[in-house]
Amino acid sequence: MTASHPGRPTPEVYAGVDIGGTTTQVVLCTADLAVVDSVEVPTPAARGGQAMIRAALDALGLLQGRVPSRLLGVGVGAAGVVDTRTGRILVASDSFTGWAGFPVTATIEKALGVPAFLDNDVNAFLRGEVSKGAVAGEPHVLGMTLGTGVGGALWMNGTLVEGPHGAAGEIGHIPGFGELPCTCGGRGHLETLASGRSIATRYGERTGRNLTAWGVAEAAVVGDADAIAVYEAAGAGIARALLITAGLVDLATFVIGGGVSRAWELLEPPILATLAAEPPVSGQPIRVVRARLGSGGVALGAASRARTELAAATPDQAATPVQRASSPPPRR
Structure with missing residues (x-):
């Protein structure tokens, strides 16, 4: 490590890590979550948990x-089902080898001698957006990620809501959107329209x-009627899910990210049209914004x-990671 200048205090930083199936992003942040440096490296997902953490x-x-x-x-933000209390991966997709059950935080703490914390990647995404992103400072927000699947996380009264079984905010698995089978084993979930x-x-x-989803978006931009119809159905479905959420928990602010949100110019019009046609019972206008932090949002949220x-x-707790107070229950 480069030596600090004599007489100058060494700055204190937090690290955020986003372990994805293809790449791993790492950021260093100051106390106010200003990113001072970052790096992206390939994720050795086929070589197991130890290799992934080593990378x-x-x-x-x-x-x-x-x-x-x-x-x-x-x-650390990681895809899949995680246990935030024990810092372990509970369930991982078949994109990862030897990841389910891996003790993420214990391995990092042993290597670095500092406390480590594990989050589901959608939780981390929302933490980032409410810290430094499109909904910074908002006390009540639902975050949605549109990627290979559709994830969700709920922020209420300035804190992440896990729910008694760790599934609060899972907007992608609200039923009522047709009869197509969902990846979770159910049918007609929002994910069957919008992922x-x-x-x-x-x-x-x-x-x-x-075509890929991005290929479909490119076709829609040049006037392909089928591509336009698919994105219109996705946008309308997203809006209906937001209205359901607004009615249940009285939310009015939503932030949407993930790779599919790159086609925002296709998604936003049907979202806004559906919301205008069916305003929430609260009478409060619903605000829907695109995530601002992009691919770095999960790592920043993990640092947060x-x-x-x-x-x-x-x-005493900060100095001794294994004696930390209990974290929230498991979370997807």
Whole structure:
């Protein structure tokens, strides 16, 4: 690590890690969550949990070598079902080898000697957006990610709501959107309309063409009626899910991210049209915004989690990771 200048205090930083199926992003943040440096490396998903964490630690070491600092804690956002209390991955997709059951936080704490915290990647996404993104400072928000699947997370009274079984905010699995089978085993969930996989599938069923969701978006931009129809159905479905959420928990602010949200100019018109046709019972206008932080949102949100947890901890708890107070229950 590069030596700090004599007489200058060493800055204190938090690290955020986003472990995805293809790439791992690592950021270093100051106490006010300003990103001072970041790096992206390939995720060795086929080589198991130890290799994945090693890649993240090596990337963090690279940043620490470039930025003289004292690391206070590490937050990790990971796809799949996670246990935030024990810091383990509970369920992972078949894109990962040896990831389910892996002790993420214990491995990082042993390597670095600082506290580590694990979040589901959608939770981390929402933490990032309410910290420094499109809904910064908002006390009540639902976050939605449109990717291979559709994820959701709920922020109420300035804190993440896990729910008694860890499933609060799972907007992608609200039923009532047709009869197509969902990846979770159910039928007619929002995910069957609005995920990247579903957009590609629905377009293929209409046309016989095999395109990605982004390819369908490009076709819609140049006037392909089938592509336009698929995105209109996705946008209308998203809006109906937002209206259901608004009616149940009295929310009026929603932030949408994920790869499919890159086609915002296709999604926003049907979302707004559906919301205008069926205003919520509260009478409050619904605000729907696109995420601002892009691909770095999960890592920043993970760093935010570490900062929040350590700020709430006593000095003794902060110094001894294994003696931290219990975290929230498991969460998808």
